[in-house]
Amino acid sequence: MSPVPWTHAFGLAAVLFAMGLGTVLVRRSLLFTLIGVEVMLNASGLAFVAAGSHHGEADGQVMFLLVLTVAAAEVAVGLALLLRLHHHRRTLDPDAACELGG
């Protein structure tokens, strides 16, 4: 199995990160914004693993594990907040929650 050049994997991570960022900027539904954030976290984890593979150390995978933990905790809290938003405003448009005081 020939090794994958880390530059190729990093290019893929950059493409995925840019797509996730575009999703966060463009989509109006909070669910899709959270999906964009997940794509970005996945891309950054890919960059970590590629760097670890390049240097031949396990630290890249450890960093990916930590990024995965952060993503899981963020998804749990973010989706709970999304449920609260839907409960209050009956919509998933984050602009509906632009005023304080309910």
Added chain:
Amino acid sequence: MIAFWLAALVTVAATALAITRTHPVHALLNLVVSFFGVAIVFFLLGAPFVAALEVIVYAGAIVVLYLFVVMLLDLGRDAGDGEKALLRPHAWLWPALLTAVLLVELLVVGLGDAPPALPRDPAAAAATAPAAVGRTLLGPYLLAVELAGMLLLAGLVAAGHLGRRAARKEAS
């Protein structure tokens, strides 16, 4: 190498599909395909442990959580159509252009001074094997593992509290 390019192509295509769908379930299923593609790339990078983790945790738990929420809120085609009316070209053109510029910048800066790829020797392959990852986690990174556990506990408590409040209000 062709395996990597195929996996990368599938990943990018699936992500592009996932972020442009209006139906939430379609988007999430495309996202699962994207995560599988990334898992294959991890495997090709010589990291089978995180490849398995990507499938089990990302595709198997996080996306399933998203699907649960979609089913809980009964987000069907209605949620998608309302958003489609807002996605006129003048809404997404400039963010897409800016993101493309950012991507070019990332690639130029990130790959500009890239050193040539080191040849893989068996020692390097063993250093990224799952056993080495385990030893590293329980050795130098033990504190990080404990902190990750605390972070997960905080997320668990927060999600439980936020979710319980909504259920109690609906019952009253």
